[in-house]
Amino acid sequence: MTVTADRRRTNRSPYLLLIPAVGILVIGMGYPLVWQVVTSMQEYGLQQQFGKPAPFVLFDNYLALAGNADLWAVVARSIAFCLLTAVATLAVGLLLALLMSAVGRAPRIILQIALLLAWSMPVVAAMTVWIWLFDRRRGAVNYLLDLVPGVEMNRFNWLESPTTFFIVASVIVIWMSVPFVAFSSYAGLTQVSDEVLEAAQLDGANGRQRFFGIILPMIKPVIAIVFLLQIIWDLRVFTQITMLQDAGSKSGDFDLLGTYIYKLGTKSQDFGMASAVSILVLAITIVLSWFYIRSLLKEDES
Amino acid sequence: MRRRIIVVAAATAAALVLAGCSSADSPEESGGTDITLWLNGGDTPDELRDYLTSEYEDATGGTLTIEEQSWTDALAKLTTALPDADNTPDVVEIGNTWAPTFTYAGAFTDLSDMYDELGGDALLPSFVEVGSVDGAEYALPYYFGSRYMFYRKDVWEKAGVTVPTTLTEFNETAAALKTDDQSGFYFGGEDWRNGVSWVFANGGELAVKDGDEWKSTLSDPNTVTGLEQLQTLFADASLAPVTESDSTPWVNLNNNETTGAPEAATIIAPGWAHWSIGDAAPDPEDPTKVVNTWNDAVFGTFVLPGVDGGVAPVFAGGSNIAISAASKNQESSKELLKIVFSDEYQKMLGENGLGPANLDFASSLGDDQFATALIESAAESKLTPAAPGWAAVEGSGLLEEFFGKVNGGGDVEELATEYDAKIDELING
Numbered sequence: 001m002t003v004t005a006d007r008r009r010t011n012r013s014p015y016l017l018l019i020p021a022v023g024i025l026v027i028g029m030g031y032p033l034v035w036q037v038v039t040s041m042q043e044y045g046l047q048q049q050f051g052k053p054a055p056f057v058l059f060d061n062y063l064a065l066a067g068n069a070d071l072w073a074v075v076a077r078s079i080a081f082c083l084l085t086a087v088a089t090l091a092v093g094l095l096l097a098l099l100m101s102a103v104g105r106a107p108r109i110i111l112q113i114a115l116l117l118a119w120s121m122p123v124v125a126a127m128t129v130w131i132w133l134f135d136r137r138r139g140a141v142n143y144l145l146d147l148v149p150g151v152e153m154n155r156f157n158w159l160e161s162p163t164t165f166f167i168v169a170s171v172i173v174i175w176m177s178v179p180f181v182a183f184s185s186y187a188g189l190t191q192v193s194d195e196v197l198e199a200a201q202l203d204g205a206n207g208r209q210r211f212f213g214i215i216l217p218m219i220k221p222v223i224a225i226v227f228l229l230q231i232i233w234d235l236r237v238f239t240q241i242t243m244l245q246d247a248g249s250k251s252g253d254f255d256l257l258g259t260y261i262y263k264l265g266t267k268s269q270d271f272g273m274a275s276a277v278s279i280l281v282l283a284i285t286i287v288l289s290w291f292y293i294r295s296l297l298k299e300d301e302s
Numbered sequence: 303m304r305r306r307i308i309v310v311a312a313a314t315a316a317a318l319v320l321a322g323c324s325s326a327d328s329p330e331e332s333g334g335t336d337i338t339l340w341l342n343g344g345d346t347p348d349e350l351r352d353y354l355t356s357e358y359e360d361a362t363g364g365t366l367t368i369e370e371q372s373w374t375d376a377l378a379k380l381t382t383a384l385p386d387a388d389n390t391p392d393v394v395e396i397g398n399t400w401a402p403t404f405t406y407a408g409a410f411t412d413l414s415d416m417y418d419e420l421g422g423d424a425l426l427p428s429f430v431e432v433g434s435v436d437g438a439e440y441a442l443p444y445y446f447g448s449r450y451m452f453y454r455k456d457v458w459e460k461a462g463v464t465v466p467t468t469l470t471e472f473n474e475t476a477a478a479l480k481t482d483d484q485s486g487f488y489f490g491g492e493d494w495r496n497g498v499s500w501v502f503a504n505g506g507e508l509a510v511k512d513g514d515e516w517k518s519t520l521s522d523p524n525t526v527t528g529l530e531q532l533q534t535l536f537a538d539a540s541l542a543p544v545t546e547s548d549s550t551p552w553v554n555l556n557n558n559e560t561t562g563a564p565e566a567a568t569i570i571a572p573g574w575a576h577w578s579i580g581d582a583a584p585d586p587e588d589p590t591k592v593v594n595t596w597n598d599a600v601f602g603t604f605v606l607p608g609v610d611g612g613v614a615p616v617f618a619g620g621s622n623i624a625i626s627a628a629s630k631n632q633e634s635s636k637e638l639l640k641i642v643f644s645d646e647y648q649k650m651l652g653e654n655g656l657g658p659a660n661l662d663f664a665s666s667l668g669d670d671q672f673a674t675a676l677i678e679s680a681a682e683s684k685l686t687p688a689a690p691g692w693a694a695v696e697g698s699g700l701l702e703e704f705f706g707k708v709n710g711g712g713d714v715e716e717l718a719t720e721y722d723a724k725i726d727e728l729i730n731g
Contacts, residue, residue, distance in 0.1 A: 045731065046407045046694070050385050050627075093537040136543070157543050235394035246374065249492060251547035267697030268728060269403075 038276035082234035093181025119179035159248030188219035334364025403693035432670030446620035446657035477538035487567030490546025491709035501528035619684035
């Protein structure tokens with residue numbers, strides 16, 4: 001690198017400038033995290049909430065979780081849900097981004113406004129409308145499907161079986177996160193220079209080859225970070241699931257990790273165990289995002 | 303011009319000074335302590351709320367703020383707010399089935415010293431019991447309700463059936479009334495609060511105390527008998543989703559606005575549901591809304607009959623009321639309780655269709671069919687187990703899950719054993 005040793009030694013200001021941000025992170029996230037680790041090693045129920053001393057049980061909570069088949073079913077379901085939803089979100093978002101760069105100014109602006117409206121819609125309001133759409137009696141979805149000849153969808157209850165429940169949940173989550181992916185990818189696409197694409201075209205590359213051979217590698221950093229964020233968001237999805245459960249079933253078959261922890265902690269008042277599951281979710285998040293961190297490290301090395 | 307500016311300036315200065323005075327004066331003027339009361343759902347009508355706030359102000363000079371919590375979130379909010387002295391409500395309404403858990407945990411103030419003053423032995427005993435630990439009273443009854451049946455006289459008449467006198471007769475009638483578009487008896491598969499009546503009626507229990515420990519008794523033979531009856535009834539009489547738990551069943555008893563026919567011939571609901579049942583007509587005050595007015599020719603009530611006739615034990619609805627132990631305003635909170643348990647307020651509860659905590663005022667419920675059905679069904683009603691961990695059991699959703707699986711056609715005995723084990727882990731707190 002070209003930075004001289006002298007300059008490196010004297011320039012401390014970047015580190016000074018980092019202090020507020022790091023300080024806020026430590027206070028804002030470190031404190032609850034430490035607290036959570038401590039609680040996860042305690043027997044902490046409602047009586048402890050009201051001041052009784054909490055006995056330390058070390059790893060008993062974790063051991064109990066390891067043998068809990070319900071939990072592992074929820075973990076498997078959550079990971080499957082988050083991966084499928086994140087991939088679908090990415091695919092739809094990317095297609096919309098390509099559409100945005102392909103169409104003219106007016107349709108693009110209409111598309112962007114539509115996406116922004118979806119993005120800025122408060123979750124609870126959007127969920128209320130989605131639940132109406134999928135209502136078994138008066139929902140627009142059933143009504144429209146019923147119009148198709150040969151399809152009998154009147155009174156079909158989408159929220160009755162876990163499979164259709166999670167399809168609905170996935171559609172809603174995708175709808176809510178596609179705008180973010182679309183805008184980020186579109187921003188990435190604008191950075192792909194026209195000259196390179198023109199040169200490739202002159203060399204005889206067709207549309208598909210240009211996309212996979214040139215565009216995709218060039219916007220890969222954007223895609224990677226967006227995909228990572230989607231995975232993290234979809235793993236801890238809570239509001240959508242809990243509101244669908246209110247409209248459907250309270251049964252554990254409809255739980256993902258977020259609602260599982262909420263039921264365990266706030267509703268069944270077993271805060272120790274709920275903290276242990278939260279730590280587990282943190283670990284899963286780190287494992288799932290490892291591919292990204294590794295690629296970052298690799299880039300640093302090169 | 304200049305003159306005008308001076309006038310404006312003077313006026314502004316005067317306004318500032320006056321504003322300063324008034325803001326400095328107001329706390330002294332009122333003098334009392336401001337407290338907060340949490341009520342759940344819309345069960346307490348506005349008239350009663352207004353009474354509480356104005357009486358509290360008259361009695362103490364302070365302001366009473368009433369904050370309404372939704373029934374679904376109340377348990378979680380109480381869990382997090384009650385221990386926190388800075389954020390706790392001072393007085394709380396608490397679902398009767400949650401009272402034992404919070405009482406055992408030490409969430410409430412001991413009210414034994416004012417128990418007699420507030421009504422003593424005249425207070426509904428089963429509700430006092432769930433709010434007591436070791437003979438000291440912490441959470442007192444607030445109001446009670448009960449569930450009874452609402453039915454469509456026109457549909458029943460057309461099918462040629464009459465009001466049943468035993469539970470078996472009811473089950474058969476409900477099955478006979480079911481058509482492809484109409485439930486004979488509409489209830490959700492996960493709706494354990496209503497479904498449990500069949501368990502109670504057959505002598506079953508959800509849990510019993512064995513020595514010092516509570517044990518879930520879903521696999522008790524009597525409980526299983528009740529659950530099997532319920533399973534058959536759900537399959538034969540109800541078109542409700544197996545995943546439905548808390549719902550608004552009365553909408554199914556009213557005519558569907560598109561088909562002009564009801565979706566259910568019979569429902570079970572808390573007594574106050576009758577305000578929502580009836581012939582639909584545009585609201586005279588707001589033509590965009592529809593109001594339902596009870597019509598005796600079309601709608602009727604009866605009490606769920608027991609196995610051998612008489613009255614089946616239904617789930618006793620209602621609430622307790624308590625002072626948060628963490629509250630900094632204990633004395634003022636006690637003042638509020640005195641208002642709640644005053645003769646006047648107890649009468650008002652009854653007049654609004656809520657069973658008054660003080661049974662001396664039960665007559666204020668009146669003697670119409672709703673009051674009669676309420677009193678009759680409440681007399682036999684049962685509470686959920688007074689176990690320290692009962693709120694956790696309810697919060698976990700295990701009962702919804704269990705009843706849903708039973709009504710979904712699962713093997714009752716197998717499921718009962720499985721869920722007994724799950725509930726036993728939570729029930730002792």
